[in-house]
Amino acid sequence: MMDNAFLSTGIPSMEQIESVVPSKARREKGPFVVIECFQEIPCDPCYHSCRFGAICEFEAINDIPKVDWDKCTGCGICVAACPGLAIFVVDETFSDKECLVAIPYEFLPLPEKGEKVLLLSRQGAEVGEGEIHRVIPGRKPAGTTVVWVKAPKELSMEVRNIRLTREGGASRE
Amino acid sequence: MKTTELAIIGAGPAGICAALEAASYGVEVTLIDRGDTPGGQLVKQTHKFFGWHEKSAGTRGVVIAHNLAENAQKDPNVHFVGSTEALGHYRDDDTLLLETPEGVKGLKPERLLVATGASEKMLLFPGNHLPGVYGAGAVQTLMNVHGVRPGQSVLMIGSGNIGLIVSYQLAQAGVHVEALVEALPQIGGYAVHASKIRRLGIPILTGYSIKEAYGERCVEGAVVWQIDNKWQGIPGTEKDLKVDVICLATGLSPLCEFLWQAGAEMTYIAALGGFVPVYDENMETTLSGVYVAGDVASIEEASTAMAEGYLAGLAIAHSLGKISDSHFDAKRQEYVKELEQLRAGPTSKKIVEGLAVLRDEIGKRVSA
Numbered sequence: 001m002m003d004n005a006f007l008s009t010g011i012p013s014m015e016q017i018e019s020v021v022p023s024k025a026r027r028e029k030g031p032f033v034v035i036e037c038f039q040e041i042p043c044d045p046c047y048h049s050c051r052f053g054a055i056c057e058f059e060a061i062n063d064i065p066k067v068d069w070d071k072c073t074g075c076g077i078c079v080a081a082c083p084g085l086a087i088f089v090v091d092e093t094f095s096d097k098e099c100l101v102a103i104p105y106e107f108l109p110l111p112e113k114g115e116k117v118l119l120l121s122r123q124g125a126e127v128g129e130g131e132i133h134r135v136i137p138g139r140k141p142a143g144t145t146v147v148w149v150k151a152p153k154e155l156s157m158e159v160r161n162i163r164l165t166r167e168g169g170a171s172r173e
Numbered sequence: 174m175k176t177t178e179l180a181i182i183g184a185g186p187a188g189i190c191a192a193l194e195a196a197s198y199g200v201e202v203t204l205i206d207r208g209d210t211p212g213g214q215l216v217k218q219t220h221k222f223f224g225w226h227e228k229s230a231g232t233r234g235v236v237i238a239h240n241l242a243e244n245a246q247k248d249p250n251v252h253f254v255g256s257t258e259a260l261g262h263y264r265d266d267d268t269l270l271l272e273t274p275e276g277v278k279g280l281k282p283e284r285l286l287v288a289t290g291a292s293e294k295m296l297l298f299p300g301n302h303l304p305g306v307y308g309a310g311a312v313q314t315l316m317n318v319h320g321v322r323p324g325q326s327v328l329m330i331g332s333g334n335i336g337l338i339v340s341y342q343l344a345q346a347g348v349h350v351e352a353l354v355e356a357l358p359q360i361g362g363y364a365v366h367a368s369k370i371r372r373l374g375i376p377i378l379t380g381y382s383i384k385e386a387y388g389e390r391c392v393e394g395a396v397v398w399q400i401d402n403k404w405q406g407i408p409g410t411e412k413d414l415k416v417d418v419i420c421l422a423t424g425l426s427p428l429c430e431f432l433w434q435a436g437a438e439m440t441y442i443a444a445l446g447g448f449v450p451v452y453d454e455n456m457e458t459t460l461s462g463v464y465v466a467g468d469v470a471s472i473e474e475a476s477t478a479m480a481e482g483y484l485a486g487l488a489i490a491h492s493l494g495k496i497s498d499s500h501f502d503a504k505r506q507e508y509v510k511e512l513e514q515l516r517a518g519p520t521s522k523k524i525v526e527g528l529a530v531l532r533d534e535i536g537k538r539v540s541a
Binding site for chain 2: 004006007009011012037039040042047048060061084086121124125141144161
């Protein structure tokens with residue numbers, strides 16, 4: 001059953017997050033997808049976007065996506081495909097102290113590789129500082145850009161947005 | 174007087190899809206819109222649509238509008254008539270009266286599809302007359318069509334998909350969104366849209382409503398407060414927000430004045446958005462030959478409006494003798510199934526209940 005708090009805040013509970021994250025063993029193997037889609041709405045592009053069959057076929061258009069993490073390579077194609085911007089990829093094997101988080105990003109200007117950015121939580125709160133690792137521009141016309149950001153490893157399940165700090169960056173006071 | 178096989182009022186998603194479907198069977202279509210280009214509200218929708226991968230899910234509304242308009246332009250059976258308002262339909266001589274840039278003209282259509290969409294609901298509160306109080310549709314038009322920011326700092330009212338989406342678009346345009354208030358205890362729109370704006374740091378205050386807007390000559394701020402379960406404000410819970418824009422996204426009503434004038438039977442079904450025409454499973458109203466599709470028939474998503482447009486276009490082509498009964502039955506089943514699937518989720522529960530009430534109404538009329 002849907003968590004009532006989620007429906008009044010838009011912020012999933014820890015239990016909801018845990019239900020869409022793979023086992024510890026899988027997390028230690030490499031990048032994995034986290035699909036934060038908790039409400040049945042008519043939508044299926046994620047399934048069609050995955051060339052590895054890691055997002056299971058839908059029985060009905062309102063189904064919530066199910067992931068087979070053994071097939072997921074963490075490529076991030078589905079991050080750009082999701083109309084709801086609800087898909088992220090997390091790589092906790094990036095380095096000893098850092099993880100990578102792939103985030104759908106639809107703001108201008110786009111960040112650049114190597115740029116230092118603020119890391120934001122699901123509430124939009126600043127939780128730390130990170131560095132842009134890769135920027136994958138959206139497919140034409142008007143696709144969603146995917147930003148891969150380096151973050152402290154302990155924030156892998158916290159960081160879900162970034163804020164640019166340079167002049168002219170999308171900011172929120 | 175000019176004649177046409179099918180006149181469609183409104184070149185939004187429902188109207189264009191109906192035009193393309195009917196035209197594909199050789200129906201000669203006149204597609205009328207008060208705008209100068211086809212696309213309706215789709216042209217303002219910069220977010221990616223949900224739905225089926227095969228049916229342009231993942232594509233932004235503005236791109237869908239562009240693609241549909243291009244297909245309509247290429248189709249020799251579709252004649253687009255822009256900058257034209259439909260004034261009325263007169264049954265005694267089956268004439269549609271149009272206000273065109275060249276003056277008022279008559280048109281005699283064999284079939285008529287009313288796809289006029291919806292209008293925004295106003296909200297009553299002190300100060301709602303002040304410049305700076307906008308409907309969400311106007312904010313979208315300013316920003317996404319004309320590239321003009323509506324102001325510096327916004328209070329959004331209403332957490333349906335429109336309120337959530339427009340908040341996101343404001344943030345994309347570099348406009349500060351101070352808060353979004355929602356009178357109900359839960360967010361009305363899709364959770365993924367809500368999560369998107371929360372990640373930007375935009376607060377969503379559920380159980381809150383606007384108490385008043387204030388300002389000398391325009392909006393300089395707004396007071397919001399918590400409301401109790403009888404929709405009354407709770408003194409002492411006020412929050413003073415320094416905003417210069419108050420954006421209303423408090424729901425839509427079917428834009429059905431044209432159908433009232435034409436004499437279609439109307440019925441009040443709150444779940445469908447208010448007064449809606451009585452129509453059958455082929456989208457035909459109680460006026461023979463007059464059909465509806467899209468938000469004028471029930472307030473839903475654009476994906477549903479498009480599916481209804483295809484269904485109405487098909488039914489009209491069949492009624493004009495352009496397709497066989499067997500082709501019609503097969504294709505109709507396909508569209509009906511698509512609509513059922515789109516409405517199968519929990520977010521469409523109210524709509525399904527509303528449509529059941531409508532079917533009952535028709536049942537009563539048939540048996541009476």
